Amino acid sequence: MPQHDDGRDPAAEPSATPESRLRVANRSQVLDLLGRSAPVSRADLAQRTGLSRSTVSSIVQELLGTGQIIETTTESLPRGGGRPPSLLTVSGSPGTLVGVDIGHRHVRVAVADLAANPLAEREIRLDADNSPVETIDRAAALVHEGLAEAGIDPRKDRLLGVGMGIPGPVDPHSGIVVSPILANWMDLAPGEELARRLGVPVHVENDANLGALAEVAYGAARDVDDVIYVKASSGIGAGLVLAGKLYRGVTGIAGEIGHVRFEDNGPICRCGNRGCLEKAFGGARLVELLQPAYDETLSVERMLELAQQGDIRVNRILDDAGRAVGRVLADLCNHLNPALIVVGDTMRHSESFVLGIKDSIDRFTQPDTAAALDVVPSELGDNAGVVGALVIANAAAPAHQGTI
Known part of the structure; x- marks a missing residue:
C-alpha cells in the first residue's frame, strides 16, 4: 500500500541521525514488502524496493538476526539450474x-x-x-x-x-x-x-x-498523485490527495465542499452557515424536490434506481445537481490543478450527475486545467x-x- 503521512514520525527523534532515519525507512520498506508478498529472494527485494543489493543484504542479515524474518529454499526450480535461491518471508503471521x-x-x-x-x-x-x-x-x-x-x-x-x-x-x-x-x-x-x-x-x-486514500491505493486513482475524491449522497464532501499525500488542512476541515456558500439567502445549514451547497443539492434536498411528483415515498436510493431506469424528471434534477457540484469543484480545480476527480458514494451510480460535473468542469475551469483533468466514478464504491x-x-x- 502507498505510505501516507499521518503526521507522526517516531524515527525522526532529535537524537536520530539522517543515516539512522534512512536505515529505519529502508528496513520498514523491506518488512512491508515481505509482509505483503509471497516469499521472495534478495534479488527480488532489491528490484521491487529500488534499494541496492548491498543495502538489502545488510538489512536482511539484521532482520534474520532479530528473528523477524526467516529464510527458506525452494526445490521447485528445474534440475541443473544451479543452487536454488534462498527465499525470505516474515516469521509467523504477517499480521x-x-x-x-x-x-x-x-x-x-x-x-x-x-x-x-x-x-x-x-x-x-x-x-x-x-x-x-x-x-x-x-x-x-x-x-x-x-x-x-x-x-x-x-x-x-x-x-x-x-x-x-x-x-x-x-x-x-x-x-x-x-x-x-x-x-x-x-x-x-x-x-x-x-x-x-x-x-x-x-x-x-x-x-x-x-x-481518497482508498481510490489512490486500490481504485480509480491508482498511480495518480493529485486527486479529488467527491463523496456525494445525502451530504457532499471531498478528500484531497496532493502530490501523493493526503491534505487535511490546519484543523482537518479541508475538502468540506458541501459547506461552500452557494445561495446568499439560502436556508441555515447544520454547519452554522446558510445557503450551503449541500442544503441546495445534497441527496436529501433532491428527494424533497422530487417527492411531490411521485405517489411512492422516495429515498436517495430509490431516486437513483429511477434514474437508472431512465426517469426523465429524476435525471434532470441529478444533472442540475451535478452541474452545481461541478461549479464548486471547478473553482477548486483552478486552484489545485488535479489530474482526476473520482465521484464516490451513492451518486456515483448516476450518469447524469457525473456528466453534470464534467460539463461544469469543462465550462468553468481554465482550458489547460480541464484538458488535463478527468472525471470518473469510484471503482471501490461502498467499500471505499x-x-x-x-x-x-x-x-x-x-x-x-x-x-x-
Whole structure:
C-alpha cells in the first residue's frame, strides 16, 4: 500500500541521525514488502524496493538476526539450474489490519491482511449521527465478531493496526471532532473511545479522506498523485490527495465542499452557515424536490434506481445537481490543478450527475486545467471508506513507524 503521512514520525527523534532515519525507512520498506508478498529472494527485494543489493543484504542479515524474518529454499526450480535461491518471508503471521467505516446510516467493518484482502466483514444499519456512544459500542462488537470469524486472537496474533472513518471533520493532531457538521460527536475523540473498547490504538480520519486514500491505493486513482475524491449522497464532501499525500488542512476541515456558500439567502445549514451547497443539492434536498411528483415515498436510493431506469424528471434534477457540484469543484480545480476527480458514494451510480460535473468542469475551469483533468466514478464504491480505513491502519502499523 502507498505510505501516507499521518503526521507522526517516531524515527525522526532529535537524537536520530539522517543515516539512522534512512536505515529505519529502508528496513520498514523491506518488512512491508515481505509482509505483503509471497516469499521472495534478495534479488527480488532489491528490484521491487529500488534499494541496492548491498543495502538489502545488510538489512536482511539484521532482520534474520532479530528473528523477524526467516529464510527458506525452494526445490521447485528445474534440475541443473544451479543452487536454488534462498527465499525470505516474515516469521509467523504477517499480521492483520482492521478497518471501521462509520457513515451517517451504517457501520461497516473489515478484518484484512496487509494487502487489504478481506478475511471477515460485518455491516449494520444504524443512525450514527444521534448516538456516538452506541455507534462506537456497536463498532467494537463488530470488530470482535470479525476477528473471531477470521480466527484472529489479538492477545496472540499480530493485530498491526485499526483505522476508523467518521462522517465529519477530525482535528489531525488531537483526533477530536471539531465541527458542528457532526453535532452530537463534537469534542469527542472517537479513535480513543474505540481504542478503549478494543485495547489497541485506533487511527481516525474523515470518511471522504479515507475514500481518497482508498481510490489512490486500490481504485480509480491508482498511480495518480493529485486527486479529488467527491463523496456525494445525502451530504457532499471531498478528500484531497496532493502530490501523493493526503491534505487535511490546519484543523482537518479541508475538502468540506458541501459547506461552500452557494445561495446568499439560502436556508441555515447544520454547519452554522446558510445557503450551503449541500442544503441546495445534497441527496436529501433532491428527494424533497422530487417527492411531490411521485405517489411512492422516495429515498436517495430509490431516486437513483429511477434514474437508472431512465426517469426523465429524476435525471434532470441529478444533472442540475451535478452541474452545481461541478461549479464548486471547478473553482477548486483552478486552484489545485488535479489530474482526476473520482465521484464516490451513492451518486456515483448516476450518469447524469457525473456528466453534470464534467460539463461544469469543462465550462468553468481554465482550458489547460480541464484538458488535463478527468472525471470518473469510484471503482471501490461502498467499500471505499472501509478500504481507506485499512490503508491508514497499514500506514500506522509498526513496520511503517520503525518500531522494530
